[in-house]
Amino acid sequence: MAQKITALKVQSRNPQRVNVYLDGEFAFGLSRLVAVWLQEGQELNEEKIADLKAEDAHEVAYQRALNLIVRRMRSGAKIQENLRRHGISEEIIASVVERLERSGMIDDKLFAQAWVENRSEFRPRSKRALAYELRQRGIADEVIDHVLAETMPDEAGLAYQAALKYSRKLNQLDWFEFRRKLSGHLARRGFSYDIVIAVVDRVWAELRSNVPSGNNLTDSEVLP
Structure with missing residues (x-):
């Protein structure tokens, strides 16, 4: 059974989210990016509502991951670990990580290169110690070996x-x-x-x- 959107209100505490009212009652909240195409008077059936909620869950996870990366560069494994701690499903995590990898926001090779260069300049340590640190951050052994062979100073x-x-x-x-x-x-x-x-x-x-x-x-x- 379809329900009509009777109001769309920006949340006072989080202006990046919108409260959706159906048939005069609050129904659910959505990211503004997801809600941008909605308008009052539009009718939503159960399938459309489910799709909107799924899209919103993905967008919330994506924005969380993006905020982590903006603060500092992170490996794909650490992004996944953080999202899991917030109860995000494996399906959404996989989709978010794939999206970030496609856009170049997650790149474990670049992360490893930056890590080695930063350590070498500010806190020098051995190849063995660097490899251990990178493994602790979820970098694959083949990536570590390649980066250390390519980047590691004497x-x-x-x-x-x-x-x-x-x-x-x-x-x-x-x-x-x-x-x-x-x-x-x-x-x-x-x-x-x-x-x-x-x-x-x-x-x-x-x-x-x-x-x-x-x-x-x-x-x-x-x-x-």
Whole structure:
């Protein structure tokens, strides 16, 4: 049985949504993008109402995902995870993600590239540590391998950058304490034992050129 639209009212708390009144009574709310073609006097049957509600559910999910991406770049897996937490169906999630991928708003390769570049510049860490972080964000192994092979700078250079930044806090320490703290810092960022030894010696030599650096770190001194 068809019902007539008797009023369309923009919600006071959310001007992006419209309340739909059928036969003089409130029936449901819709996104303005979904309600844009409706008008008072129009008749809606049950099938049309169901279609409008389904379209609205998709649009709400899409706008939520879009808002997440606008705030900061995210992987497809993290978008899906957020939508699930808000009770959105798997069917709608799949449709929203596909729509965002088609428009280029979700691109796991670009996300991984940006992640590696940002980390390398501001918080340098090893290839192993970066791969772990990207897996935690739902990036597929084949994408990770490709991006790291294509984008990853020299690990020794990254370790040196990380060591230089951290060594500013250690400037007043003696060699043994300096070595212990800096090697632990680098190890926690995933750098290998050999790289840690070389970088710690290099940074110490640059800071204290008149003090023998030594290079006899043990595994227990390097590992955090």
